[in-house]
Amino acid sequence: MSRTTYQCTCGAVLEYKQDLVSDRGTTGRTWKCRQCATPVPGIVAEKIGHQHPS
Ligand SMILES: [Zn+2]
Numbered sequence: 684m685s686r687t688t689y690q691c692t693c694g695a696v697l698e699y700k701q702d703l704v705s706d707r708g709t710t711g712r713t714w715k716c717r718q719c720a721t722p723v724p725g726i727v728a729e730k731i732g733h734q735h736p737s
Pocket of ligand 1: 691692693694695716717718719720721
C-alpha cells in the first residue's frame, strides 16, 4: 500500500492520524495541522487519518 503524506506550510510532514487535529464545525469535520493549526485539505486528511505507525 502506498502512503499519503502532506507537507504543511509550516514545514511539518503529516503522515499519521496523530499528526492531525480534527475539528467539528458547522460545515462538518475539518482537519488541521497539529503543529500550526493550518487547515489540511479534506481529501488528503481522510487518507492520512487512516494511517497509523506500525
Ligand atoms: Zn503546520
